[in-house]
Each structure stands twice: as C-alpha cells, then as structure tokens.
Amino acid sequence: STRDTESLLKEANKSILFTTNRPNLVMEKGKGMYLWDTNGKKYLDFIGGWAVTSLGHCPEVILTALVQQSAKLINASPAFYNVPMIEFAKLLTDKSCFDKVFFASTGAEANEGAIKIARKYGAKFLNGAYEIITAIDSFHGRTLATMSATGKQKWESLFEPKVQGFKHVPQNDLIAIQKAVSANTCAIMLEPVQGEGGVFELEKNYIRSLRELCNEKNILLVFDEVQTGIGRTGKLFAYEHYGIEPDIMTLAKGIGGGYPLAALLTKEKFDIFEAGDQGGTYSSQPLGMAVGKAVVNEIIDKNLSKNAEKQGEYIRHQLVSIASKFKLTNIRGKGLLIAFDLPVEKGSKVVSECQKRGLLINSPRPAYIRLMPPLIVTFPEVDEMIAILSDVLTEVLS
Ligand code: PMP
Numbered sequence: 001s002t003r004d005t006e007s008l009l010k011e012a013n014k015s016i017l018f019t020t021n022r023p024n025l026v027m028e029k030g031k032g033m034y035l036w037d038t039n040g041k042k043y044l045d046f047i048g049g050w051a052v053t054s055l056g057h058c059p060e061v062i063l064t065a066l067v068q069q070s071a072k073l074i075n076a077s078p079a080f081y082n083v084p085m086i087e088f089a090k091l092l093t094d095k096s097c098f099d100k101v102f103f104a105s106t107g108a109e110a111n112e113g114a115i116k117i118a119r120k121y122g123a124k125f126l127n128g129a130y131e132i133i134t135a136i137d138s139f140h141g142r143t144l145a146t147m148s149a150t151g152k153q154k155w156e157s158l159f160e161p162k163v164q165g166f167k168h169v170p171q172n173d174l175i176a177i178q179k180a181v182s183a184n185t186c187a188i189m190l191e192p193v194q195g196e197g198g199v200f201e202l203e204k205n206y207i208r209s210l211r212e213l214c215n216e217k218n219i220l221l222v223f224d225e226v227q228t229g230i231g232r233t234g235k236l237f238a239y240e241h242y243g244i245e246p247d248i249m250t251l252a253k254g255i256g257g258g259y260p261l262a263a264l265l266t267k268e269k270f271d272i273f274e275a276g277d278q279g280g281t282y283s284s285q286p287l288g289m290a291v292g293k294a295v296v297n298e299i300i301d302k303n304l305s306k307n308a309e310k311q312g313e314y315i316r317h318q319l320v321s322i323a324s325k326f327k328l329t330n331i332r333g334k335g336l337l338i339a340f341d342l343p344v345e346k347g348s349k350v351v352s353e354c355q356k357r358g359l360l361i362n363s364p365r366p367a368y369i370r371l372m373p374p375l376i377v378t379f380p381e382v383d384e385m386i387a388i389l390s391d392v393l394t395e396v397l398s
Pocket of ligand 1: 108111
C-alpha cells in the first residue's frame with residue numbers, strides 16, 4: 001500500500017462533507033472486475049460503480065482515449081464544435097432511433113434538459129401545459145428538479161419548496177396514468193427498469209399503451225435510461241426490448257465507463273431550444289466526447305450487450321439454484337441489472353460480510369440485494385460471486 005489507511009480515514013472524517021454512509025476503507029486502484037483498497041485487499045466488484053464501469057476498471061480503451069485526446073485538445077469552450085463531439089453524436093444517433101444529442105456530465109443534468117424540453121414543448125405547442133408524470137419509487141437525480149421528479153417517499157417533505165409540476169403514479173398501472181394525464185400534462189417520464197426503486201421492469205403492454213396514450217394526447221414520452229442504457233439490459237438501449245420509440249432518452253453512468261458523461265437524445269421535431277436555453281461549461285468537452293465514443297464503440301465491437309444478456313441469465317439461474325436454501329425470493333432484472341429479496345431485512349449485514357470476504361454488492365434497501373457488475377463479467381467471476389454470497393448467506397441467515 002502507498003498510503004496509511006488509518007490516517008486517510010481520520011482525514012476523511014475531518015474534511016469530507018457527510019452525504020452518504022461509507023465503510024471504513026479507501027479504494028486505491030482497479031483492474032477489470034477487481035478493486036484494491038489501501039491495505040492491498042482485493043475485491044470482486046459486482047457494484048460496478050452503480051452500473052457505471054461498463055468496461056470494468058481502468059480499461060485500455062479509456063486510457064488510450066484520454067491520453068490521445070488530452071495531447072490534442074482538452075477544452076476549447078462549448079462555444080465551438082470539436083471533432084470528437086461530432087463523431088460521438090453521429091455514433092449515438094446512428095445506433096439509436098434519435099436524431100439529435102445534447103451532452104452533459106451527469107444523469108441529473110441530462111434529465112434537467114429533458115424536463116426543460118418537455119416544458120418548452122408544452123409552452124409552445126400545448127397551451128402552456130407543464131406537468132410531467134413520473135412513477136412512484138422512480139429515481140431521476142438529486143438536483144432540485146430531478147429530486148422533485150423522483151417519486152421517493154423519503155424526500156416528500158425535504159428541501160421544500162420542491163419544483164412544482166410533477167405528479168407521481170404507481171408503475172405499471174395504466175388506469176392510474178390515464179387518469180393522471182390532463183390538459184396540463186406535457187410529458188410522461190419513466191425508467192424502463194426502475195433501478196434505485198428496486199429493479200422493477202415496466203411491462204411491455206404498459207409501455208406500448210403509454211406510447212399510444214402519448215401519441216393520442218400529443219405529449220412526450222421520456223425514457224430515463226441513465227441506468228438501463230448502453231448495453232446494461234442486454235440491448236444497447238432498453239427501449240429496444242419493447243418495440244416502441246420514446247421521444248426523448250437520457251443516458252449517463254455506463255456511457256462514460258466511469259468518466260463523468262451524460263447525454264440527452266431526442267427526435268428532430270423536439271429540437272426546440274433557442275441559443276442559451278440549455279448548456280453548460282462542460283457540455284461536449286472533448287475529453288468526455290473521446291471517452292464516450294471509445295466506450296460505446298467497444299461495447300458495440302465486443303457485443304457486450306449480448307454478454308450482459310448471457311451473464312445476466314446465468315446469474316439469475318445460479319441465484320435460483322440457491323434460492324430455496326436461503327429463502328431468496330423475487331429474483332428479477334434484465335441483463336446485468338439484477339436484484340433479489342432476502343427473507344429478513346439484513347441487507348447491510350450481507351453487504352458488509354461479503355465485503356469482508358472480498359465481494360462488493362449493493363443493498364439500496366434492507367430487504368433486497370442489487371447486482372450491477374461491469375458488462376465484461378465472465379462465468380468464473382459469477383461463480384466466485386455466488387460462492388462468496390452463499391457462504392455469507394449461510395452465516396447471516398442461520
Ligand atoms: N436517473 C437514474 C435512473 C439513475 O439511476 C440515476 C443515478 N442513480 C440518475 C438518474 C442520476 O444520475 P447522476 O447520479 O449521474 O446525476
């Protein structure tokens with residue numbers, strides 16, 4: 001180890017603003033499916049930076065893109081086009097049903113852009129309609145507008161006053177959403193698979209009915225694919241599973257493979273911003289553009305969407321094989337976005353015991369475990385994960 005862990009943790013407690021619970025360890029390096037802390041302890045990573053490190057840790061293609069692009073141009077300001085920006089926009093529009101891209105740095109920021117297009121569209125074409133319908137238990141970000149869009153009980157009374165104009169409906173309930181749509185609605189915004197909310201997928205018929213509803217009422221269908229996009233669910237974009245096209249899609253997390261990068265994609269007819277309506281100092285900055293292009297090209301070239309589908313099926317199959325022994329239920333998910341319920345609310349205990357044994361998994365709520373490994377995961381690594389998890393469940397649940 002290069003640094004003394006005790007003194008680093010002491011310094012962290014002193015100088016890092018508290019925003020989240022963190023275990024007493026400090027990550028130092030990563031390679032592929034593995035991370036190492038400052039004690040030199042090695043971890044098999046099934047959190048994947050929260051569905052971010054799509055190519056695993058420190059992949060060659062990101063290193064090369066960063067080195068080559070930073071030798072050429074790091075930033076020329078968003079007032080100018082740059083080469084990787086144009087190439088990356090072409091790649092994303094070629095590979096999706098969308099025509100236009102706006103680049104940002106975080107998922108929340110891409111969603112803010114989507115909300116702004118929807119509101120501008122409502123103002124221009126729907127007599128000032130501004131309301132956006134989202135799902136209960138959805139997650140769209142931690143800025144004020146995206147937090148207000150998020151259908152999370154815990155946040156209901158926090159940070160008032162919220163941004164107005166969001167209505168939350170239960171997921172997969174067509175009648176509820178039909179009732180919620182009014183003359184004041186400009187858009188419906190949904191995650192195709194709720195990530196933070198517990199890995200719950202939208203039903204195909206529900207999505208198709210929503211598409212029809214949006215067409216009928218002339219309102220926008222926005223897919224937040226921040227977590228589901230870029231190969232995670234077994235297709236490059238989750239909307240491809242349903243045989244429909246959203247009007248707007250937002251991407252982040254996996255698109256940068258760990259580099260802060262996000263995108264908002266839309267159809268030609270919603271290209272309605274005027275100069276200055278939307279932007280940001282780091283929008284389309286060349287380093288991010290070069291990295292994003294390299295990451296997406298690698299996912300396509302190596303067919304990592306297919307690997308996500310294959311390994312996801314294998315993980316669920318292996319979980320099913322230990323389910324009755326440990327009373328695991330609701331094994332669910334799509335591709336490499338996977339969750340299952342524990343028989344008791346001991347999620348954090350399971351997580352910390354796995355961590356002791358060198359496995360990183362995630363438990364957003366006490367009753368369930370979520371797995372989001374890099375898209376490069378292989379069968380032996382799945383077996384290793386299942387073996388450690390089984391040991392831990394034997395201990396924790398006995
Ligand atoms: N949308 C979804 C579906 C997400 O899962 C997240 C992050 N968990 C966000 C938006 C926000 O993205 P970011 O943290 O990059 O702002």
